[in-house]
Amino acid sequence: MKIKENIKIKQIGEESILVCHDGGTLNYTRIISLNKSAEFLISESFGRDFTLEDWAERLTGKYGISKAQAMADVRALVEKLIQAGVVYE
Template structure:
């Protein structure tokens, strides 16, 4: 998997907002709200291919979370990002 190049990630207060872009501009009607850990995962693999296992490893290394919980969280995040057409 790979995060599309046309996204902008901004922190607003305690939340991250990701704006999904088209080929030549950002589409502000496609905003996705992210928590700290989701933003961390996206930033960690920006511009490179990754697997869901890579994200599970990143979560378990950074946060005190079980592998099972990290796997469930990653699967949920991937589904959300696929629906938003952020993962290519």
């Protein structure tokens, strides 16, 4: 999988959001609020291919959660990102 190139993480106060940048302006109608773990995974994956397993390993390494919990969290995140048009396979 890969994050689309026109996607950027923006900081608004203490909030991290994903926005779609389609050229000259930012499209704020397609905004996704990110928690810290989602921001961590996405920011490290720009311009790189990744798998669910890659992201699960990163979560277990950074947060010390179980592999099963990490895979469940990653599956839920990727499903939302695919639905939002942020990730492609």
